[in-house]
Amino acid sequence: xxxxxxxxxxxxxxxxxxxxxxxxxKMETGFRFDLFGKPIPKNVVNxxxxxxxxxxxxxxxxxxxxxxxxxxxxxxxxxxxxxxVFDWVDDAGERGTERASITxxx
Amino acid sequence: MLPRSLRHACAxxxxxxxxxxxxxxVFAADxxxxxPLRSGIEFTSADVRSLQDDDFQNPGMLWVTRGEExxxxxxxxxxxxxxxxxxxxxxxxxxxxxxxxVYDAAAGDVVNLEGRINLCxxxxxxxxxxxxxxxxxxxxxxxxxxxxxxARVEGAVPTELRAxxxxxxxxxxxxxxxxxxxxxxxxxxxxxRTLLAQTISQGHGNAYPAYRLEWQSLGSLQRRLRACYFxxxxxxxxxxxxxxxxxxxxxxxxxxxLTIETPGVRR
Numbered sequence: 001x002x003x004x005x006x007x008x009x010x011x012x013x014x015x016x017x018x019x020x021x022x023x024x025x026k027m028e029t030g031f032r033f034d035l036f037g038k039p040i041p042k043n044v045v046n047x048x049x050x051x052x053x054x055x056x057x058x059x060x061x062x063x064x065x066x067x068x069x070x071x072x073x074x075x076x077x078x079x080x081x082x083x084x085v086f087d088w089v090d091d092a093g094e095r096g097t098e099r100a101s102i103t104x105x106x
Numbered sequence: 107m108l109p110r111s112l113r114h115a116c117a118x119x120x121x122x123x124x125x126x127x128x129x130x131x132v133f134a135a136d137x138x139x140x141x142p143l144r145s146g147i148e149f150t151s152a153d154v155r156s157l158q159d160d161d162f163q164n165p166g167m168l169w170v171t172r173g174e175e176x177x178x179x180x181x182x183x184x185x186x187x188x189x190x191x192x193x194x195x196x197x198x199x200x201x202x203x204x205x206x207x208v209y210d211a212a213a214g215d216v217v218n219l220e221g222r223i224n225l226c227x228x229x230x231x232x233x234x235x236x237x238x239x240x241x242x243x244x245x246x247x248x249x250x251x252x253x254x255x256x257a258r259v260e261g262a263v264p265t266e267l268r269a270x271x272x273x274x275x276x277x278x279x280x281x282x283x284x285x286x287x288x289x290x291x292x293x294x295x296x297x298x299r300t301l302l303a304q305t306i307s308q309g310h311g312n313a314y315p316a317y318r319l320e321w322q323s324l325g326s327l328q329r330r331l332r333a334c335y336f337x338x339x340x341x342x343x344x345x346x347x348x349x350x351x352x353x354x355x356x357x358x359x360x361x362x363x364l365t366i367e368t369p370g371v372r373r
Contacts, residue, residue, distance in 0.1 A: 002168050002171050004167065004168060004171055006162050020162055020163075022163070024172070026322070026323075067322060068165075068322035069165040069168060069322075
């Protein structure tokens with residue numbers, strides 16, 4: 001699973017920063033049928049968690065209604081230098097992780 | 107002194123001759139190109155345009171990221187990666203996609219970007235060819251074509267490509283399928299008009315491989331062409347068939363001068 005995470009490399013303490021993530025995933029809805037008429041089992045990224053230096057700052061529960069290759073954006077406050085780590089899992093149990101580091105100056 | 111109408115006619119004739127000399131060798135087919143040339147992105151709505159313009163939101167960039175990884179992965183018995191011979195794609199692959207499809211003397215045939223990647227794999231890397239339209243093939247093609255973003259489609263038709271070009275041109279104007287339509291009926295004669303809820307584009311390939319919202323995925327130009335065959339209810343030619351390659355050659359000529367947008371976003 002390919003994913004891209006965008007975090008500003010540098011920020012001032014207290015600054016509001018935008019964090020973006022895009023995950024390559026088919027997001028199979030479970031409502032479709034294959035060429036032989038067999039239902040295609042639902043397989044979507046059902047949970048995305050973002051941690052900033054270990055503390056959870058964002059969590060999303062996704063479902064069938066989300067388009068393929070989900071893209072998310074949210075903001076947080078830059079507090080300290082460190083790592084922003086995304087973890088996610090799909091219905092098939094496949095896990096993914098992607099990280100980005102940020103340097104925060106006073 | 108000549109009558110005014112005759113003078114106008116002379117001036118127009120001179121202008122025509124001058125124009126012909128300016129564009130260089132002109133085929134009789136030159137009048138078949140839409141004027142002015144418009145990329146498909148101009149026929150889409152603002153949300154699709156903003157999706158394409160934002161390099162992070164553009165879903166096609168996920169395939170570029172994957173292609174960048176694959177570029178450095180060794181493949182086949184040679185144990186070589188693309189990067190081992192071509193080094194940095196940013197420099198070595200710049201402008202390459204603008205020249206394709208080309209005629210390959212060794213293969214004795216028309217070769218598009220996908221075909222070139224597979225020739226490299228079988229001949230240089232001693233690896234298995236990638237399956238057409240597979241995720242890895244799409245990723246590598248998109249990554250390579252992305253290096254030419256901003257370049258202009260060259261669409262040259264050298265002598266060796268002439269036969270293929272003529273076949274593609276013929277195919278473009280041949281009625282097919284239960285709808286009894288040719289490419290030209292929509293994309294040349296009626297572009298800019300609406301078909302159901304959509305505006306018909308000029309049908310250029312300058313954004314491909316592109317992310318299509320309808321597919322919820324990225325696809326090659328040939329997949330798009332096959333979708334048009336499906337649309338007019340005609341039998342779809344297989345991937346890499348001479349028929350589709352000929353059309354690619356014709357389309358490159360038809361859209362020459364347009365800016366490459368890979369990975370584009372389309373409806």
